[in-house]
Amino acid sequence: MKEKTGYFIVNQKVLPEVFIKVVEAKRLLELKKVQTVQEAVDKVGISRSSFYKYKDSVFPFFENSRGRTITISIQLEDKAGLLSHVLNVIASIGGNILTINQTIPVNKIANVTITMETDPMKDEIKELMDKVESIEGVLNLKILARE
Incomplete structure (x- = not known):
């Protein structure tokens, strides 16, 4: 059975910290404050695997x-x-x-x-x-x- 995609607006205060850090890493890359994903994840304090696991699923409300x-x-x-x-x-x-x-x-x-x-x-x-x-x-x- 195909999984349905749904979206939620959630106050960032209740999100796991890793989600906030993924968004921050994406922002650093977009603004070219870092050159690589490794630099971005090192700067925010998460692993590359966490970044790649959530990068396409977590984004700020206004980004879309x-x-x-x-x-x-x-x-x-x-x-x-x-x-x-x-x-x-x-x-x-x-x-x-x-x-x-x-x-x-x-x-x-x-x-x-x-x-x-x-x-x-x-x-x-x-x-x-x-x-x-x-x-x-x-x-x-x-x-x-x-x-």
């Missing part, structure tokens, strides 16, 4: 949206220039904005939906989310869709 389009929803305070600041942050990391929809502010809060291509981005989706969330006046940010 790399190279595609992503739609995010943002709640913004009604402040002059705030949306422009958010768009500048997206542009600064290479996000290619496809669409922007903004509601009329209600109770001084505007809802904005942005769809962008993530392929040209020089940062990961998580870094984008962290940067946008750190902007003063951004009240809420979430991913609505990934393609």
